[in-house]
Amino acid sequence: xxxxxxxxxxxxxxxxxxxxxxxxxxxxxxxxxxxxxxxxxxxxxxxxxxxxxxxxxxxxxxxxxxxxxxxxxxxxxxxxxx
Numbered sequence: 323x324x325x326x327x328x329x330x331x332x333x334x335x336x337x338x339x340x341x342x343x344x345x346x347x348x349x350x351x352x353x354x355x356x357x358x359x360x361x362x363x364x365x366x367x368x369x370x371x372x373x374x375x376x377x378x379x380x381x382x383x384x385x386x387x388x389x390x391x392x393x394x395x396x397x398x399x400x401x402x403x404x
Contacts, residue, residue, distance in 0.1 A: 329400050337400050339392060358395050361387055370394070 326344065329337040338346070339358065346352060359378065361370050368387035370379040378398075379390035 327396050327400055339395055339400070358399060359391055361391060 326341060327338060331337075335353075336350075340346070340355060357373055359370055359372050361368055361384065363369075363384075367380045367382055368384045369377060370387055370391040371377050378394045379387055381387040381390060
């Protein structure tokens, strides 16, 4: 699994991908937890889609599909200045 990535804005808000590996409630108040994507089984494939229906990954192995999902979200959705 990928390392946790936290993006801190000047106003103190934070973006990250939710994980049960760390109790995020212990860090501060959780205001919003929007769904970033979903993983569904379709015709022999685990398909990862954004809420608008855009497919971002697919794999025959669910664990690998989730790994690809996290990788894509960290590189494309978390507002990281590089």
